[in-house]
Amino acid sequence: MAAPPAPSPLELDPKYDDYDYPTTAPVPQNGHPGYLTAQQQAQVHQLRMALEAEGYTERLDTLTLLRFLRARKFDVEAAKKMFIDCEKWRKEIHLDETLPTWEYPEKEEVFKWYPQYYHKTDKDGRPVYIEQLGGIDLNAMYKITTAERMLTNLAVEYERVADPRLPACSRKAGVLLETCCTIMDLKGVGLTKAPQVYGYVKQASAMSQNYYPERLGRLYLINAPWGFSTVWGVVKGWLDPVTVQKIHVLGSGYQKELLAQVPAENLPKQFGGKCECPGGCEMSDMGPWREKEWARPPKWERKKQEGSAIPTEVSTIQKGADADAGTPAVAGATNEAKTGAAPAAA
Structure with missing residues (x-):
């Protein structure tokens, strides 16, 4: 068995890197922040220079580029293509313009058919994301919203998990957290x-x-229906072994394994936990991103201020989420409960 990689300080670029949270991964893993080889660090610089040459100036920070490189096994050309395809998509849907002002007032009605939300953290400090798929009725949902709005909201919430949610969790955990625990x-x-x-x-x-x-x-994947395990046995053969290790298919007796990863006080009671948030866990949006000690306004909101004073108490996103969720405001930004989102990619 290969020895874990030796720690190596992450080389930051002052032009793009201004993190106010830890930048070392919690577990020694090759290719992850704090555990890069000299070649991998050079590939970050190579990818950044290639993208700058193409005219890109946004999202060229080291942690973002590393995620794209890991997704493409540190193939710089493949990572470059993936990044450029993403930027083209962002421009097509006007995501950067939409993000600071996006509102989704139909959220509570949509939740009656398709609850999707973040709720506190797992034992590793990562955000817990929950989807309940059994009640989906797209015909009914499209009387409340549209497919386009659902997908726009999905994109907005992916942005909000990246900032402010994960940075707040990283500050609280004292290590870099880049992933979520999905149920x-x-x-x-x-x-x-x-x-x-x-x-x-x-x-x-x-x-x-x-x-x-x-x-x-x-x-x-809990409450997996009869026959699902057979299908999964075939599907996992098509997936990267690293991804397969992250996926756990459980039947109705899932509570013991789930509680081994998510503290009972953080898991909603309906899933075998002890949490009963006022107004329902699905609308509370509780987590470090709502705790004064760890929360900060997201960078995309600070850019929106256009030179005005950066808010240090309650952000506009926080105010909107408090109005939706019916919970008291706290300092810093938040993600309103995620609507229209899917589990993040491996």
């Missing part, structure tokens, strides 16, 4: 609903895999 509840997903459910999840997952790489920490 997908398949209870009620029968043969009649399967086409709707898996069709939407496939579409949402494509966004994750193509544009938000290296965000999956663990994925628990």
Whole structure:
């Protein structure tokens, strides 16, 4: 068995890197921040210079480039293509303009059919993301919202998990956290609903895999229906072994394994935990990103200030989320409960 890589300080670029949270991965892993080889660090510089030559100036920070490089096994040309495809997509949907002002007032109604939300953290300090797929009825949901709005909201929430959610978790944990712990509840997903459910999840997952790489920490598929394990046995043979290790397929007796990863006080009661947030866990959006000691306004919100004083108390995103969730405001920015999102890519 190979020895774990030796720690090596991350080489930062003052032009792009201005992190106010830890930049060393919690576990020694080759290719992860704090454990790069000299060649890998050089590949970060190579990728950045290649993108600058193409005219790109945004999102060229070291941690972002490393995620794209890891997603493409440190093939610089392949990582460059993935990055450029992502930037073209962002421009097509006007994501940078939409992000600071996006509102999703139909969230609570959509949740009646498809609850999707972040709720506290797992034992590693990562955000816990929960989806309940059994109630999906796209025909009913499209009377409340549109497919376009659902996908726009999905993109916005991926941005919000990157900042402010993960930075707050990293500050609290004292190490760099770049991934989430996802729980997908398949209870009620029968043969009649399967086409709707898996069709939407496939579409949402494509966004994750193509544009938000290296965000999956663990994925628990709970209440897996009869026959699912057989299908999974075939599918996992097509996946990267590293990804397979992150995915756990569980039936109705999932509580023991899930509670081994998520503290009972952080897991909603309906999944075997002890948490009962006022107004429902799915609307509370509780986590380090709402705790005064760890929360900070996201960078995209600070850019929106256009030279005005940077907020140090409650951000505009926080105020909006508090109005939605009915919870008291705290300092710093937040992500409102994620609607229209899928588990992040491995």
